[in-house]
Amino acid sequence: MTDEARLAIHQVTFLRHWSFRESVEGLARHGVRKTAVWRPKLQEIGVAEGARVLRDHGMEVTGLSVGGLVTSPDARDWQSAVDDTRKVIEEAAMVGADHVVMLSGGLVDGSKDVQGARDRALEGIAQVLPDARQAGVKLGIEPLHPMLCEKRAVLCTMGQANDWCDFLGDDQTVGIVVDTYAVWWDPSLQAEIKRAGPRICALHVNDWLSDTRDLRLDRGMMGDGVIDIPSIRSAVEGAGYRGPCEVEIFSERDWWQRDPDEVIRIIKDRFRTWV
Amino acid sequence: MTDEARLAIHQVTFLRHWSFRESVEGLARHGVRKTAVWRPKLQEIGVAEGARVLRDHGMEVTGLSVGGLVTSPDARDWQSAVDDTRKVIEEAAMVGADHVVMLSGGLVDGSKDVQGARDRALEGIAQVLPDARQAGVKLGIEPLHPMLCEKRAVLCTMGQANDWCDFLGDDQTVGIVVDTYAVWWDPSLQAEIKRAGPRICALHVNDWLSDTRDLRLDRGMMGDGVIDIPSIRSAVEGAGYRGPCEVEIFSERDWWQRDPDEVIRIIKDRFRTWV
Numbered sequence: 106m107t108d109e110a111r112l113a114i115h116q117v118t119f120l121r122h123w124s125f126r127e128s129v130e131g132l133a134r135h136g137v138r139k140t141a142v143w144r145p146k147l148q149e150i151g152v153a154e155g156a157r158v159l160r161d162h163g164m165e166v167t168g169l170s171v172g173g174l175v176t177s178p179d180a181r182d183w184q185s186a187v188d189d190t191r192k193v194i195e196e197a198a199m200v201g202a203d204h205v206v207m208l209s210g211g212l213v214d215g216s217k218d219v220q221g222a223r224d225r226a227l228e229g230i231a232q233v234l235p236d237a238r239q240a241g242v243k244l245g246i247e248p249l250h251p252m253l254c255e256k257r258a259v260l261c262t263m264g265q266a267n268d269w270c271d272f273l274g275d276d277q278t279v280g281i282v283v284d285t286y287a288v289w290w291d292p293s294l295q296a297e298i299k300r301a302g303p304r305i306c307a308l309h310v311n312d313w314l315s316d317t318r319d320l321r322l323d324r325g326m327m328g329d330g331v332i333d334i335p336s337i338r339s340a341v342e343g344a345g346y347r348g349p350c351e352v353e354i355f356s357e358r359d360w361w362q363r364d365p366d367e368v369i370r371i372i373k374d375r376f377r378t379w380v
Numbered sequence: 381m382t383d384e385a386r387l388a389i390h391q392v393t394f395l396r397h398w399s400f401r402e403s404v405e406g407l408a409r410h411g412v413r414k415t416a417v418w419r420p421k422l423q424e425i426g427v428a429e430g431a432r433v434l435r436d437h438g439m440e441v442t443g444l445s446v447g448g449l450v451t452s453p454d455a456r457d458w459q460s461a462v463d464d465t466r467k468v469i470e471e472a473a474m475v476g477a478d479h480v481v482m483l484s485g486g487l488v489d490g491s492k493d494v495q496g497a498r499d500r501a502l503e504g505i506a507q508v509l510p511d512a513r514q515a516g517v518k519l520g521i522e523p524l525h526p527m528l529c530e531k532r533a534v535l536c537t538m539g540q541a542n543d544w545c546d547f548l549g550d551d552q553t554v555g556i557v558v559d560t561y562a563v564w565w566d567p568s569l570q571a572e573i574k575r576a577g578p579r580i581c582a583l584h585v586n587d588w589l590s591d592t593r594d595l596r597l598d599r600g601m602m603g604d605g606v607i608d609i610p611s612i613r614s615a616v617e618g619a620g621y622r623g624p625c626e627v628e629i630f631s632e633r634d635w636w637q638r639d640p641d642e643v644i645r646i647i648k649d650r651f652r653t654w655v
Binding site for chain 1: 527
């Protein structure tokens with residue numbers, strides 16, 4: 106496999122301009138045959154039709170984003186998030202995704218109880234684990250950057266992800282999604298990547314901009330920021346990972362505003378130099 | 381000592397409205413006799429005069445902010461930051477500060493070499509350690525929130541701060557500044573506070589706002605955000621810390637705009653309920 110064949114692009118990177126179908130067609134037109142699916146776009150087209158479009162274009166599906174968000178202290182809300190994650194697992198199986206990207210969820214309604222949120226998230230993942238095993242879909246738990254602890258993910262570090270995997274005790278079904286943006290700052294990164302080893306089920310690449318203006322939607326294109334992406338990729342591959350390198354850029358001010366065909370051309374160029 | 385006597389307020393909290401002298405007079409007027417000094421304000425009034433104003437108002441000085449920022453890959457720039465930190469140590473001794481707040485510094489000029497920056501920061505601190513010992517001033521190394529890794533501090537966690545203290549090997553001179561804003565998200569927090577024990581030389585309190593709009597200058601007043609401050613304070617005190625609780629709020633959009641007398645009244649009120 107050439108290195109370019111390792112390139113995957115998450116369809117959320119074209120959030121503002123392309124529908125589900127347009128993103129699959131667009132990627133195929135540029136010779137990119139790996140993608141990740143953004144659930145709101147899949148719901149727009151419908152799961153059966155979305156699966157057909159992916160199949161018709163010979164598209165390999167990495168992850169389906171997102172499942173989880175199971176931190177609510179309200180028992181009914183928590184259960185409804187668990188049930189919804191079961192649906193995401195089914196959908197992932199229908200589109201042939203390797204894994205569901207599992208976000209723990211953040212703090213809900215101004216709660217100050219991080220530990221409680223962590224306990225509930227872990228319990229929520231444990232609840233859906235048998236469903237994932239049954240469906241043959243991995244649960245890719247993804248630590249996000251600690252600045253999103255309140256908003257999206259009380260799972261904040263690779264070390265914590267490894268601890269959760271230890272606790273869940275099923276490395277065939279539970280994997281870890283490594284996102285350069287989320288982990289680059291972590292002084293324990295190299296050690297925890299080594300510890301994760303075959304647990305790593307995805308590598309997301311994008312960059313940290315010096316003038317970051319938004320906590321969630323201001324990620325940069327590889328090469329435009331300060332992350333030493335090749336060193337993280339090399340550590341992840343040193344730990345045994347051989348899967349796709351997936352570009353995933355949440356960028357309200359820049360990349361979401363651009364013509365997606367241009368974005369793909371730039372990604373392919375940057376991938377050669379900066380990943 | 382009543383609990384309110386533990387209250388310290390950093391003069392940077394009044395950055396936009398009060399000079400050095402006004403902040404000392406203002407705090408004294410409200411019966412707050414502990415403060416931290418913001419070096420640019422000290423430089424405005426002059427160190428000798430600043431020391432006199434503090435002494436005249438019976439003010440106990442916790443920290444002088446900031447020394448360090450010793451990450452430059454340019455040897456001359458690095459040396460000049462080390463030399464400047466020596467000056468900060470002298471100034472801290474002159475104003476009777478307990479410690480210099482030491483920020484490691486971030487990445488410089490788009491460098492992607494976090495590990496190199498960390499090595500240089502640690503070497504810079506080692507360089508000034510004898511000066512601090514000689515001057516009888518502690519070096520309070522402060523991990524900042526990981527979202528400031530690029531901009532201000534490649535020292536990102538309590539665990540890393542403990543590792544640095546282990547390496548530096550002089551717990552009499554090198555301490556750790558715990559800031560609730562920087563550490564609240566950390567899954568290893570309780571363990572690393574315990575590990576730090578008597579190394580902890582300061583506790584900064586302020587809050588994480590749900591609608592955080594800026595990485596550096598949008599901190600919240602205690603009670604307005606999601607940090608469980610009492611649990612962090614309790615862990616820090618469980619580890620042996622008996623010093624001041626220092627309110628330090630960088631807030632361009634809100635608290636820096638308000639009348640400082642009002643800010644102090646609110647701080648005293650919130651301190652009783654939320655710290």
